[in-house]
Amino acid sequence: MAIRNIRKEDDEILKKKSKEVEVIDDRVKELIKDMIETMHKFDGVGLAAVQVGILKRIVVIDLYDEKPILKLINPVIIKTKGKQEVEEGCLSFPNKYVKVIRPEEVTVEALDENGKKIKVTGTGLLAQAISHEVDHLNGIILTDVMIPRNYGSNRTRRQ
Numbered sequence: 001m002a003i004r005n006i007r008k009e010d011d012e013i014l015k016k017k018s019k020e021v022e023v024i025d026d027r028v029k030e031l032i033k034d035m036i037e038t039m040h041k042f043d044g045v046g047l048a049a050v051q052v053g054i055l056k057r058i059v060v061i062d063l064y065d066e067k068p069i070l071k072l073i074n075p076v077i078i079k080t081k082g083k084q085e086v087e088e089g090c091l092s093f094p095n096k097y098v099k100v101i102r103p104e105e106v107t108v109e110a111l112d113e114n115g116k117k118i119k120v121t122g123t124g125l126l127a128q129a130i131s132h133e134v135d136h137l138n139g140i141i142l143t144d145v146m147i148p149r150n151y152g153s154n155r156t157r158r159q
């Protein structure tokens with residue numbers, strides 16, 4: 001296992017669309033292990049493969065609760081419900097926290113690391129994390145989805 005370098009800010013790869021995983025081989029399994037180690041090292045709750053420079057549709061999510069770490073290969077969001085306005089950060093934008101609107105509930109279908117089809121429904125933070133990570137796979141980053149601040153009435157803005 002190894003800690004991988006996290007791509008940051010204006011790295012062009014973050015805007016690229018990731019490709020479907022066709023074969024879950026040892027390299028993919030190794031990548032997943034490294035992604036989990038990297039996510040934990042930087043106290044993240046989720047990480048997409050593109051963030052370590054690999055354009056494959058793989059995400060890992062760990063909310064540090066009693067549930068097992070989610071490993072989603074080729075995830076597809078099949079259902080969303082409701083809305084939540086939340087503050088959100090990203091390991092690729094270490095100093096940025098922005099407001100975004102996410103679904104309150106998300107159902108995702110994916111393969112696990114053994115190639116088994118899984119279906120996960122999450123609410124709250126899990127719904128937020130799934131949405132955020134699937135965005136990464138489509139080249140969508142935090143600054144694309146943040147709610148713009150109302151600069152007209154914001155006296156603390158910096159020049």
Ligand code: NI
Binds near residue numbers: 089090091092132136
């Ligand atoms: Ni992120």
